Amino acid sequence: xxxxxxxxxxxxxxxxxxxxxxxxxxxxxxxxxxxxxxxxxxxxxxxxxxxxxxxxxxxxxxxxxxxxxxxxxxxxxxxxxxxxx
Numbered sequence: 068x069x070x071x072x073x074x075x076x077x078x079x080x081x082x083x084x085x086x087x088x089x090x091x092x093x094x095x096x097x098x099x100x101x102x103x104x105x106x107x108x109x110x111x112x113x114x115x116x117x118x119x120x121x122x123x124x125x126x127x128x129x130x131x132x133x134x135x136x137x138x139x140x141x142x143x144x145x146x147x148x149x150x151x152x
Contacts, residue, residue, distance in 0.1 A: 075132035080104040082119070082139055094121045094137045099150065104137070114147035 078090045080100070090104035098121045099107045107118060119139035127134040 073131065077132070077134045078137070079134065080119075080137045080139055083141055087136075090137075093135060094124075096121055096124060099142070100139065109150055110152040111147060111150045112152070114144045114151050116147065118142045118147055118150075 078092055078094075079087050080090050080094075081087045088104065094100060094104065094106065099109070099111075100119050100121065101107055102117055102119070111118070119141050121137045122140040123138040125136045125138070127136070
């Protein structure tokens with residue numbers, strides 16, 4: 068008898084107000100993302116967008132897997148100016 072070990076990794080974003088949403092994969096620290104946790108290509112087309120920055124990453128390991136939480140902070144239009152063409 069043999070057993071195949073299965074290891075699951077789940078990825079989440081956590082918004083500043085505390086809401087959590089599952090996403091497809093891992094993000095990098097300081098990466099800019101949209102409201103769905105998708106990385107945004109730089110430069111941004113405008114500073115009038117809803118954009119979040121990954122401020123912190125935490126991993127919760129458990130038997131058989133792990134959960135990776137990406138904590139987001141929302142950027143203001145003024146802060147986004149440095150990312151616009």
